[in-house]
Amino acid sequence: MKAVYLQSQGGVEVLQYGDLPEPVIGPQEVKVRVRACALNRLDIFTRMGVRGTKREFKQPFILGVDVAGDVAEVGSEVRNVKVGDRVVLNPVLACLQCWSCLSGRQGLCERRGMLGASANGGYAEYVKAPAANALRIPEPLTYEQAAAMPTTFMPAWNMVVRRAQLKPWETILALSASSGVGSATVQIAKNVVGARVIATTSTEEKARKAKEIGADHVIVYTKEDIVERVMELTNKRGVDMVVDHVGAEFWEKASGSLAYGGRYGVCGVTTGYQVQFHMGLLFSKQLTFFGVMMGSMNDLREVVAAAGRGLIRPVIHQTFPLQQAQEAHKAMEERGYFGKLLLTVP
Ligand SMILES: [Zn+2]
Structure with missing residues (x-):
């Protein structure tokens, strides 16, 4: 099969295009003919060997976390999908043996793997995965839309809907609306929950796009102060929830924007992970801080159902064959995009 693979870590030139053997499946696995694979920042980290991803490859390694395609082959014990089904894959590979998994909380697996990071991913014509990770996608969703959803919509859904239980009368602050998690948060909070959404972004152009996907107000943080604007917009009360996937750079402003009883969800720290934490405010304002790492298979099921009804749609910036x-990775490193970048495998 054709695949893009790594044999060493480094710049974009280590992404090689060529032929590799097709994956061989076990009794509880499926082989999927990949149609679309979304890029994530993790792909860049793994390619470069930074942020804890330094490694030697004994075999050529295939990146690609978020995959959609057609089931091409099923193992002898597979019952949930059949050959020809259009599916999206949950990239979280639960061990099914740790106490979290055994208590039914695979999303909290203590020995979690990840498609495209610990196992070969979707930069290829074929990928294999546990059948339990395959979810059929409804007709209106394209392969590209489905592939653009897991890594962005699962944590956003986990934080906004499941953990924080945002309500329609509440206000949320969604940091960096141009990113995958940011744009997912805006849509879930607006179109699924019906809450009031304040988003932040860096340019006027991105602010326009954030409004198009559902933000009620957008703070251009390069020109305006986040806390001042939030307090103006909320009658000095603050927001009921913050979704943060950017980390240290915005921590002070974002956490300072919380109302009494506010919830603060974190699913990424791309700008840094060390911050000052004001414990006094934690109890005096009765705040909740929590972290999520992706989400559960049920989160993905709910995300896909909501997308099937047109409530949410991933924002796709550009697709590349x-x-x-290599060009797709360069585009991601340049950061001038709004939404997801994808590879397609016709
Ligand atoms: Zn486990």
């Missing part, structure tokens, strides 16, 4: 993976 598989063999142009």
